[in-house]
Every structure is written in structure tokens, then in C-alpha cells.
Amino acid sequence: MKLMINKVVQLVVVLLLVSIGTFALTSLMPGDPATAILGPDQPAEAYIELREELGLNDPVLARYFGWLGHALQGDLGNSLVTPFRSVNELVGGAFPVSFQLAAMGLIISLAISIPLAMVSARRPDGAIDRAISALTFGILAVPSFVAGLILIALVVNQLNIFPRTQWIPFTENPLDNLYHAALPAITIALAEVPTFTRVLRGDLVSTLQEDFILSARAKGMPAWRIMIFDAFRPSSYSLITVVGLALASLIGSTVIVETLFSLSGMGSLIVNASYVGNVTVVQGAVLVIAVCYVLINAVVDLLYAVIDPRIRRATT
Amino acid sequence: MPQHETRRPLAAPKTTPIPVSFEKPRKNFHVDLLLWFCILWLGAIVLAAIFAPLLPLAEAQDASKTLMEPTNQPPFTVPGHPLGTNGLGLDIFARLIYGARISLTVGVAAVAIGMAVGAMLGTSAGYLRGAWEAVIGVLTNTLLAVPALILLIALSTVLRPSVVSLTFSLALVASPGLIRLARANTLAFTQREFITVARALGAKPGRVILRELLPNVLLSMMSLSFVYISVLIVAEASLGFLGVGIRQPTPSWGNMIAEGLGGKMEQYPHLVFIPATVLFLTVFSFNLLGERMRKRWDKREVSL
Amino acid sequence: MIGTNTLHAVPADIEPSKTLLRVRDLSASFSTPSGEVVSVERVSFDLHRGKTLGIVGESGSGKSVLGRTIMGLTGLSGNATVSGQILFDGVDFTNPDKKLRSEFLGSKIAMIFQDPLSSLNPVKLVGTHVTETLRQHDRSLSRRDAKEQAIGLLDKVRIPDPQRRFGQYPHELSGGMRQRVGIAIALACSPQLLVADEPTTALDVTVQKHVLDLLGAICEEQGMAMILVSHDLGVVAGRSDEVMVMYAGRIQEKAPASEFFVRQYHPYAYGLLASKPMLDSPAHAELLSITGRPPDPTDRFPGCRFAPRCQNARAICREQEPLLEPVSDAAPEHKAACFFPIDGLAVRTTVDNSQEGAP
Numbered sequence: 001m002k003l004m005i006n007k008v009v010q011l012v013v014v015l016l017l018v019s020i021g022t023f024a025l026t027s028l029m030p031g032d033p034a035t036a037i038l039g040p041d042q043p044a045e046a047y048i049e050l051r052e053e054l055g056l057n058d059p060v061l062a063r064y065f066g067w068l069g070h071a072l073q074g075d076l077g078n079s080l081v082t083p084f085r086s087v088n089e090l091v092g093g094a095f096p097v098s099f100q101l102a103a104m105g106l107i108i109s110l111a112i113s114i115p116l117a118m119v120s121a122r123r124p125d126g127a128i129d130r131a132i133s134a135l136t137f138g139i140l141a142v143p144s145f146v147a148g149l150i151l152i153a154l155v156v157n158q159l160n161i162f163p164r165t166q167w168i169p170f171t172e173n174p175l176d177n178l179y180h181a182a183l184p185a186i187t188i189a190l191a192e193v194p195t196f197t198r199v200l201r202g203d204l205v206s207t208l209q210e211d212f213i214l215s216a217r218a219k220g221m222p223a224w225r226i227m228i229f230d231a232f233r234p235s236s237y238s239l240i241t242v243v244g245l246a247l248a249s250l251i252g253s254t255v256i257v258e259t260l261f262s263l264s265g266m267g268s269l270i271v272n273a274s275y276v277g278n279v280t281v282v283q284g285a286v287l288v289i290a291v292c293y294v295l296i297n298a299v300v301d302l303l304y305a306v307i308d309p310r311i312r313r314a315t316t
Numbered sequence: 317m318p319q320h321e322t323r324r325p326l327a328a329p330k331t332t333p334i335p336v337s338f339e340k341p342r343k344n345f346h347v348d349l350l351l352w353f354c355i356l357w358l359g360a361i362v363l364a365a366i367f368a369p370l371l372p373l374a375e376a377q378d379a380s381k382t383l384m385e386p387t388n389q390p391p392f393t394v395p396g397h398p399l400g401t402n403g404l405g406l407d408i409f410a411r412l413i414y415g416a417r418i419s420l421t422v423g424v425a426a427v428a429i430g431m432a433v434g435a436m437l438g439t440s441a442g443y444l445r446g447a448w449e450a451v452i453g454v455l456t457n458t459l460l461a462v463p464a465l466i467l468l469i470a471l472s473t474v475l476r477p478s479v480v481s482l483t484f485s486l487a488l489v490a491s492p493g494l495i496r497l498a499r500a501n502t503l504a505f506t507q508r509e510f511i512t513v514a515r516a517l518g519a520k521p522g523r524v525i526l527r528e529l530l531p532n533v534l535l536s537m538m539s540l541s542f543v544y545i546s547v548l549i550v551a552e553a554s555l556g557f558l559g560v561g562i563r564q565p566t567p568s569w570g571n572m573i574a575e576g577l578g579g580k581m582e583q584y585p586h587l588v589f590i591p592a593t594v595l596f597l598t599v600f601s602f603n604l605l606g607e608r609m610r611k612r613w614d615k616r617e618v619s620l
Numbered sequence: 621m622i623g624t625n626t627l628h629a630v631p632a633d634i635e636p637s638k639t640l641l642r643v644r645d646l647s648a649s650f651s652t653p654s655g656e657v658v659s660v661e662r663v664s665f666d667l668h669r670g671k672t673l674g675i676v677g678e679s680g681s682g683k684s685v686l687g688r689t690i691m692g693l694t695g696l697s698g699n700a701t702v703s704g705q706i707l708f709d710g711v712d713f714t715n716p717d718k719k720l721r722s723e724f725l726g727s728k729i730a731m732i733f734q735d736p737l738s739s740l741n742p743v744k745l746v747g748t749h750v751t752e753t754l755r756q757h758d759r760s761l762s763r764r765d766a767k768e769q770a771i772g773l774l775d776k777v778r779i780p781d782p783q784r785r786f787g788q789y790p791h792e793l794s795g796g797m798r799q800r801v802g803i804a805i806a807l808a809c810s811p812q813l814l815v816a817d818e819p820t821t822a823l824d825v826t827v828q829k830h831v832l833d834l835l836g837a838i839c840e841e842q843g844m845a846m847i848l849v850s851h852d853l854g855v856v857a858g859r860s861d862e863v864m865v866m867y868a869g870r871i872q873e874k875a876p877a878s879e880f881f882v883r884q885y886h887p888y889a890y891g892l893l894a895s896k897p898m899l900d901s902p903a904h905a906e907l908l909s910i911t912g913r914p915p916d917p918t919d920r921f922p923g924c925r926f927a928p929r930c931q932n933a934r935a936i937c938r939e940q941e942p943l944l945e946p947v948s949d950a951a952p953e954h955k956a957a958c959f960f961p962i963d964g965l966a967v968r969t970t971v972d973n974s975q976e977g978a979p
Contacts, residue, residue: 010457017458025474137607141600143550145557145573146592149581153588211739217693218733218815219753219805220726222718229752233743252465252554259558260577270466271558274473282473290462 011298018290019071022283023064076284079273087284090269095288096169098265102254104181105188106243112189113196118227120197121204129201136194144253148187148260155183184261188253192246199242203235210234237304244300247293351608354601361598365416374407376414377565382406388584400586402575404565408586411567412594418568419598422479423549426486427541434491435537438498439529443506444521452499456492464489465554472560482561486548494537494544501533539613542606546599553595569595637710640812640845641667641690646704646714648682648689655918659685661869662704664944665862669812672839672846674856674877676892677866680914683849684734686866687815690847691731692716692724709812727757730806732835734818736798740790746801747786750774753808773804777834796827800834807838814839814846820855832859853893857881865889868915868925871944875954885947885954885961888926924958932960 058066070077076087116136120129142150168176207213208231216230255267262268266285273281364371374396375381385405386394393400399408441452462470468485475481505511506529514528555561556570564571569591576588648660659682667673677683685694694700695715706713713724725731733739740749750770755761761769767786774782777800790798799819806814816835820828836859839846850856856863856877863880865873865888873886884890891910912929915921924930927937936959944957 010454013454014457014461017454018461021458021462022470025470137603138600141546141596141603143553143595143599145554145570146596149573149576149588149592153581153585211733211735212741214688214693215731215733215739215802215805216741217696217721218691218725218731219808220722220724220756221752222722230741230744234741248460248463249465251463255465255469256554256558270469271560274469274560277473279473282470286462286466286470289466293463294461 007298007301011294015291015294018294019068019287020064022286022290023067025279025283025286071284071287076287077280079281080278087281090281091266091285091288094264094266094269094285097263098251098254098258098267100177100181101184101188101257101263101265102247102250104178104185105192105250105253106246107189108185109189109192109196110243112193113200114232116193116197117200117204118232120201121208121231122223122227124205132197132201136197139190140194142190144187144191145256145260147190148184148257151183151187152260184257184263187257187260188250191253192250195242195246196239200235200239203238204231207231207235240300240303244297247296251289251293351604354604357597358601358605361416361594362420364413365420368413368417371413373410373413376406376410376567388580388587390584390586391590399590402572402587403580403584406565406567408572408590411572412569412591415567415569415572415591416594416598418479418562418566419549419552419595422482422486422552423545425483426490426548427544429483429487430490430494430544431534431537431541433487434494435498435530435534437491438495438500439502439525439533441495442499442502443525443529449499452495456495459488459492464551468551468555469558469560472555477555477561477563479562482552482555486551489551490544490548497537497540498533501536502529505529505532536613539609540606542602542609546602546606549595549602550599638668639666640669640709642705642707643667643690644705644707646686646689646702646706648685648694648700648702651699651701652918656920657917658920659869659917660689663866663871664704665864665871665874667813667845667847667862669845670839670843671862672836672848672860674860674863675847675849675866676851676853676856676863678851678914680868680917681866682869683851683866684817687731687817687847687849691729691815692721722756726753726811727809728811729813729815730809730811732799732802732806732814732816732819735822736795736802737790737822739802740798742790744789745786746774746788746790746793747771749790749801749805750808753805757809770804770808773807774801776807777801777804777838779804795823796831799823799827799831803831803835803838807842810842810844812845814844815849816846817849818851819848821851828855835859865892868917870925870957872926872958873956874944875951879951879954883954883963885956885963886926886958887930887932887962889956890962932962934960 067077074088076091078086079090116132120132123129139147168180204227213226213230216226221230251267254265255271257263258265258267259271266289270282270285272278273285375385382401382405385397385401385407387401387403387405389397389400391398391400391408397407397409399412402408402411437452441449459467467489471485471488472481475485511524511528514524519528552561552568553570553573556568556572557574559571559574561570562568572591573588573595576584581588643666644664646660646663647658649656649658651657661682663686665673675683675686688694689702690706690713692706692713692715695702702715704714708724708729711720711724713720716724740746747767747770750773751763751766754766754769755763771782771786774785779785779797779800785793785797785801790801793801799822802819814835819835820831823831832855835846835848838844848856848860858877860877863873863875863877864871865886867888873880873884873889880889881893884893888910895910910929915925915928921928921938923936923938923940924933924942927933930937940959942957942959944955946952946955947961948954
């Protein structure tokens with residue numbers, strides 16, 4: 001219990017520091033937000049008026065707490081650049097796209113890695129294992145924007161299987177939505193496959209040396225059953241850790257894929273805002289991503305307990 | 317006492333020899349070839365990057381000088397442009413080499429800075445413990461709370477992308493992992509005899525950290541440096557690709573690949589695939605070297 | 621009591637063929653980075669239905685590998701080679717294929733492992749371990765019936781409160797209870813042969829006896845044959861019909877238990893017995909220890925494997941390999957692989973230097 005409280009306190013402190021960091025972006029920004037909003041050719045009074053309106057003349061602390069207070073109430077401010085929509089609206093539109101892409105990417109990468117790792121672990125250092133290990137080592141060196149471009153060149157342009165750009169909201173037509181999201185999601189997934197496969201393979205190989213695997217064999221259990229029902233679950237701790245860590249790179253790949261496939265998610269939102277110096281949008285989007293990321297990692301911590309009954313009994 | 321003085325010895329022991337298979341040397345041979353290829357590749361890239369201004373290269377940056385040059389030429393078609401030209405008639409080979417300068421400088425410098433800072437903070441946190449460790453812990457957790465690429469993009473919003481600012485940003489992104497690593501190593505080293513000896517001789521914490529711990533911690537972090545360099549090169553290229561890294565007309569591998577976007581790749585695939593291949597080979601080489609180093613290092617750790 | 625040995629009653633309804641397991645020239649070797657390791661070398665023996673064979677040896681003597689090889693489990697690791705022949709109930713079980721293995725293992729041949737904690741899957745309920753075995757070999761068995769049978773089995777191995785234990789995880793049980801679960805799993809399908817690999821080594825001394833007694837009682841009750849592998853002669857004594865001593869992969873001595881505990885011919889077997897305090901040995905009897913260490917398993921030197929440590933070794937011992945043969949015509953079943961067999965009984969009496977001999 002004490003451990004839990006400790007964790008929650010740490011979580012809050014980290015989130016506060018993240019908010020300070022994102023807020024500091026405004027102060028670090030070269031130039032004047034008022035100029036960024038109005039453009040360079042306005043009368044001097046307009047800038048002064050706008051600065052007053054934006055609260056830029058208040059002390060930094062007051063501005064921070066004002067911003068944080070609004071953010072806590074769910075108001076992330078307004079975009080500095082036309083069409084001046086609220087950041088909430090922009091993030092709200094973009095978030096589902098990115099979330100779906102990242103989730104699909106994660107699922108697809110697990111769906112590829114788990115069978116690969118199992119096939120590899122059956123005969124460590126065998127021909128199949130070495131081939132898979134070489135393949136994953138190669139994929140490791142392919143940045144996701146290169147992987148995406150290769151997929152576009154092969155699958156879209158040559159084979160014409162998947163559409164290239166377009167996003168159909170899930171609520172509009174679920175099947176069409178999945179069809180259009182498939183290629184970007186595969187691109188995201190590919191980047192994680194090497195790590196997942198290698199980590200799980202390593203754990204499976206050592207689990208398969210355990211006595212309880214031998215005893216399962218001595219019971220006459222078929223090999224595939226042992227692999228799935230006896231070896232997999234005890235082997236998945238490191239995989240879960242790595243999945244938790246991989247969320248960061250998963251989000252990174254999502255940003256790249258959105259640009260590549262012209263999808264309007266969080267990534268392209270941040271990139272476009274960053275390109276024109278639209279700080280409030282960058283701020284809001286980064287804060288939302290950081291909060292999600294930290295919370296998901298906290299959930300991953302809890303997952304260990306679900307998998308291992310020994311931990312479960314100890315904590316509850 | 318022997319019961320019988322001798323027993324009937326066997327005329328010829330019926331030994332069924334058990335099939336023995338010896339297979340060892342074959343495997344290593346292939347692997348070494350690959351390693352040498354990677355070393356050669358990296359060597360060539362590094363040399364080309366260092367001596368780029370001295371090489372007889374065609375124009376890489378200034379489009380006003382290439383108005384007369386053919387544009388979008390595929391490789392091996394135009395004399396003087398071995399890997400072809402881009403949409404502005406700039407020489408792709410030259411741009412690759414100048415791109416390498418940026419990628420390598422940024423990657424290596426950021427890892428060096430990250431290692432130095434990470435080792436200092438991690439070692440002192442691991443040795444001094446207490447409040448300092450807690451502060452460092454919260455700071456690393458905070459940096460890790462924002463996904464690396466997002467942090468880099470956010471930083472590029474306020475810092476004009478340049479070699480210096482990119483190096484700083486990448487070092488910042490790499491440091492939390494390195495701090496954690498250094499701290500973990502320090503905790504392990506602190507258990508060893510030589511630290512106890514140094515303490516018993518009355519060495520002050522500063523001296524223990526600088527003279528005893530830091531060299532050891534840095535040495536054990538070295539095995540990861542190549543892997544980190546490859547990760548940061550990819551990160552830099554990603555920023556370039558997204559348009560928030562090094563900006564045109566200065567070439568970087570990432571922004572060169574981005575030149576093929578918007579339908580140009582279909583017409584002129586070489587715009588994308590040449591820099592992509594160079595990027596792949598470089599990252600692959602760093603990864604392979606890193607893995608070999610780590611394996612060798614692990615073996616040494618075991619034998620110690 | 622050393623040498624006392626009750627023959628287990630054989631139920632009348634089993635088939636006439638007495639031999640359940642016939643092993644001939646069985647060898648198992650592993651190719652490792654440091655060279656070829658021959659763990660089991662040309663082992664032959666017969667095991668009759670309902671009988672217990674005790675296999676004794678130091679760690680590394682190949683006794684556990686022998687047990688696993690008989691189970692057909694050795695070939696599963698890619699670097700192992702198994703040669704020779706194993707006939708189980710008339711069926712060739714040498715290097716069994718997938719189908720044969722999953723048909724026989726668990727149902728006709730079962731195994732108990734040394735460490736009950738590591739041989740139970742930490743993330744599976746105790747009950748699941750038993751029911752999955754039952755259902756694996758009887759597909760028509762419903763979940764509910766399987767559970768009922770499993771609780772019955774837990775009860776049979778004298779686990780108190782089997783209903784509750786069924787729903788617990790292995791780490792929540794004591795060592796002795798875990799091993800009882802191991803036995804319950806092994807018994808699930810009433811196998812004809814039970815391979816018990818150091819079944820009590822990981823247990824407390826007080827628990828050891830309970831578990832061994834339980835095993836003996838169950839074997840007797842079900843007419844089940846057992847191979848009892850142990851490094852401890854005390855475990856084997858009084859619980860087996862025949863004893864086999866292994867050293868460096870070879871059988872050095874093989875005899876009916878009643879014979880073996882009276883008289884040992886092989887210096888190693890003698891040393892093994894003499895190094896162990898026996899309840900009925902004289903109060904100040906000197907305990908012998910065998911000097912030296914077992915040979916490097918990758919070192920395939922010629923001759924007797926024990927020669928480097930043997931005080932009686934002569935030139936021939938280092939040149940030729942002794943065969944496992946009867947030593948005296950009076951006891952044709954008592955075999956030893958030694959050119960210069962000793963008489964364990966006679967020597968021991970001299971060493972003890974006392975008026976009471978061994979029993």
C-alpha cells in the first residue's frame with residue numbers, strides 16, 4: 001500500500017514537472033506571440049492590446065498557474081494561428097486517429113512478434129531461429145518513415161491493395177476505417193517487431209529450460225500446447241516491460257506515419273504547429289500525450305500483477 | 317581383497333562409437349564478413365564526411381549554381397553526377413556526403429555529451445543517494461514522460477534547428493536512459509572491494525566518484541554507445557523527414573528522403589531510395605558493431 | 621533394515637509377459653560447445669511389471685539423463701543423440717515420434733521430478749495441473765468430471781483439504797505438499813511405469829520418508845513399476861527390488877536389492893555404501909570417502925571410467941573397458957563391471973575392525 005502511495009505521488013510530481021516544461025516552451029520561444037498572431041504589419045497599439053489580452057504582461061508564475069488551472073479544467077487555450085480554433089477542438093479531432101493507429105500498431109506488432117518468437121524459440125540456433133534473428137536485425141535498422149515509403153512503393157503503387165491516403169472515421173464505417181488504417185498501422189507495427197520478437201524469444205528459450213516444461217512434456221502435452229499454455233505466460237514479463245517502453249517509440253512512429261500518409265492525427269497536428277511556431281497547440285498536444293503516456297505506463301505496472309499470481313497475492 | 321585374482325579381460329571391447337558431430341568454424345566465417353563490411357562502410361562514410369570540402373564534388377546546396385544542370389536524373393546516367401540529381405539539379409552524391417557530416421556530427425556529439433552528463437549525474441546519484449538521487453530520479457522520469465520524438469519536435473518549435481541545437485536536443489533525449497544506466501552500474505560497482513578500499517583510505521566522495529567510479533562506469537557504458545548513435549541518427553533523420561530538423565537547402569538524409577514525398581517518389585524513386593539505403597546501411601552497421609561490442613563486453617563481465 | 625526387501629504383490633489380472641521395460645545398449649550424448657558429452661553409455665536392463673528399480677549415482681553420473689531418455693524426453697533438445705533400444709510393453713519407444721510420445725507419456729509412463737516447485741508452472745492452479753493431464757489423455761472427459769477426479773487424486777496422495785488446495789497456486793503449498801501434487805499428476809492416468817527422479821532430494825528429511833512411503837504404497841496398490849533415481853542409497857534401500865549403480869554414464873554394478881546391500885563387488889559401489897552412515901553400523905565405524913572427483917564428461921579416455929580414482933586399478937583397467945558380468949556363479953543376477961572385483965562384505969568387516977559384521 002505504501003508502495004502504491006509512493007508511486008502515485010511520483011506520478012503527480014512528474015506530471016507537474018511536465019506541465020512546467022511544456023509551459024516553459026512559450027517563454028523560450030523566440031519572438032513575440034503577439035507578432036506571431038497578428039503578423040508584422042499591425043499598429044503598435046494592437047500588439048500591446050493583444051499582449052494584455054493574452055496575459056503576457058502578468059508575472060510568469062501567475063501565467064503558469066492560470067494556464068495550468070485552465071488545463072486542469074480541460075481548457076488548453078486557443079490556437080495562435082488561423083483559423084484560431086480552440087486547442088481542445090484540434091486535439092479532440094486528432095486524438096482518436098492517433099490513438100487508433102497506435103493501438104492497431106501495437107496489436108499488429110504483437111500478432112507478428114509472438115508467433116515469430118515462438119517459432120524461433122522451438123529450436124534455438126536452428127536454421128529458422130537464425131533466419132528470423134537476421135530478419136529482425138535487419139528490420140531494426142529500417143526507420144519507420146523508410147519502411148512506410150517502401151510499403152507505399154510496393155503495396156500501394158505496385159500491387160494496388162491498400163488505399164494510400166484518406167481517413168474514414170470508425171463511427172462512419174468501421175470496416176472501411178480498418179481498411180484505410182491498415183497500412184499505416186502495419187508501418188507502425190514493423191518498427192516494434194524486432195524488439196518484441198527478440199525479447200520474447202529470449203525469455204521463451206529460458207522458460208523452456210524450466211522443469212515445469214519438462215514435466216508438462218512428461219505428461220504427454222503436445223509441443224504447441226506447451227508453448228502457448230505453459231511457456232508463454234511466464235515468459236511475458238519482459239515483453240510487458242518492453243511494450244511499456246515501446247509506447248514512446250510507438251507514438252513517435254505514429255507521428256511519422258501520419259505525415260507520411262497525410263492523416264490528421266496528433267502527430268501531424270504537432271508537426272504542423274511546430275513548423276509555424278504555433279506554441280499553444282504544441283503545448284496542449286504535448287501535455288495530452290505525456291499524460292496519456294504516463295498513465296498507460298502506470299497501468300502496465302499493474303499488469304504484472306495480473307500475469308503473476310505470486311505478485312497478485314502479495315499486493316492485495 | 318579381490319575375490320578372483322583376474323577376470324577374463326575383453327578381447328576387444330565392443331564399443332559402439334556414439335556419433336559425434338563437430339561443427340564449429342563454419343558459422344563464424346559468414347559473420348565476420350558482415351562485420352568487416354560494416355566497419356568498411358562506416359570507415360568510408362566517416363572519411364568522406366571529414367574530407368567533404370576537399371573532395372571534387374558537384375554542387376550540393378546552392379540551387380542558383382545548378383540552373384543549367386539536369387534535374388531528377390537517375391543514377392549512372394549523367395556524367396559528373398554518379399548518383400543522379402534532385403529536383404533542383406543538385407548532386408545527390410554530394411548531398412549524401414554533406415548529409416553524412418550532419419548525421420554523424422550530431423549523432424556522435426550528442427552521444428558523447430549524453431554519456432558525459434549521464435555518467436556524471438547517474439554516478440553521483442548512485443553513490444551519494446539521498447535527496448540528490450531523488451531529484452535526479454524525478455528529473456529523468458520527467459524527461460522520460462514525454463515520448464522522445466514528441467520532445468524533439470516540441471524543442472524544435474522554440475529552437476531554430478541547427479547542428480548545435482539538434483545536438484543539444486538529442487543529448488537531452490538520450491540522457492535519461494544513460495543516467496539510469498550509470499546509476500545502476502554505480503550501485504553494482506559500489507559493492508566491489510576497490511570502492512571499500514578507497515573509502516577506508518579516507519577518500520572524499522568527490523574523489524571516489526571522479527577517480528574510482530566514473531572511469532569504470534564510463535567504460536561499461538561504452539558498449540552501448542554505438543547503439544545510441546544509431547538511435548540518434550534515426551531520430552535526426554526523422555526530424556529532417558518531418559521538416560522540423562535541418563531545413564532545406566542544407567542537405568540531411570532525412571530531408572533528402574522527404575524530397576520524394578508528394579508524388580515525386582512514383583516518378584523518381586531514386587530520390588528516396590538512395591538516401592534511404594545509405595541511412596539503412598549506416599544504422600545497420602552501427603547496430604551490428606554495437607551488438608558485437610556488447611556480446612564481447614558481456615563475456616568479459618562474466619569472466620571477471 | 622539393509623537388505624530386507626518385500627516383493628510387491630503383483631495383481632493377478634495383468635498380462636502374462638513379465639517384462640514391462642526392456643532397455644538395450646542405450647546411449648545418450650549431447651554435443652556441447654566444449655565437446656561431446658556422453659551422459660549415458662550402453663546401458664541395458666529389464667524391468668518387470670510392478671517392480672521397483674533403484675538407480676544410484678553421484679550427480680553427473682547420468683542417472684537423471686537415463687530416466688529422461690527412457691521417457692523419450694532427451695531427444696527433444698536439439699543437440700542430443702540417443703542410440704540403442706527401449707522397448708516399453710513391446711513397443712519401440714526409442715526416439716519416439718510426437719504422436720507416440722503424447723500417447724504414452726502421462727498415460728502409460730509418468731514422471732516425478734526433483735524440485736516440485738520448479739516442476740509446477742507458477743502461473744497455473746494446482747488443480748489445473750492435474751485436470752489438464754486427465755483431459756489430455758481422455759478427450760471425452762468433461763471439466764466437471766475432471767475436477768472431481770483430480771480432487772480424488774489429491775485426496776489419494778493424502779493432501780488434506782483437497783477441495784481448497786485445488787484452487788491454490790503452487791507457491792502457496794509447502795514442499796511436501798507440492799511433491800504430493802507432483803505424484804497426483806503422475807498418477808492421474810494410472811501409468812504402468814513411474815520414473816521418479818530424485819523425488820525427495822528437495823524435501824525436508826522428515827517429509828522425505830512420508831513421500832517415499834506414499835510412493836511405495838501406491839506402487840504396490842496399483843501394481844505399478846517404478847524407476848527410483850537417487851544419489852542417496854538410503855532412499856533406495858528397502859524400497860527397490862533391484863539396484864543399479866551408475867558412474868560416469870555406465871552401469872558399474874547391478875544386483876537384486878537383497879544381494880546388493882549385503883555384498884558389493886565394485887569398488888565404487890562399495891565406496892558409495894561405505895561413505896554413508898547406516899543405522900545398524902557400529903557406533904564408531906569409520907566412514908569411507910572416495911578420493912578424487914568424477915571424470916570430465918568430455919574426456920573420453922579408454923578403460924574403466926572409475927580407474928583414475930580406484931585404489932585397485934591396474935594397467936588393464938586403463939586400457940580396456942570391463943563388461944558388466946556376473947561375478948560369482950552362485951549369484952548370476954549380481955553383476956559388476958570390474959576386472960578386480962572386491963568383496964564388499966569381507967572388506968567392510970576388516971575396516972570396521974569389530975566383532976559384529978555387516979548384517
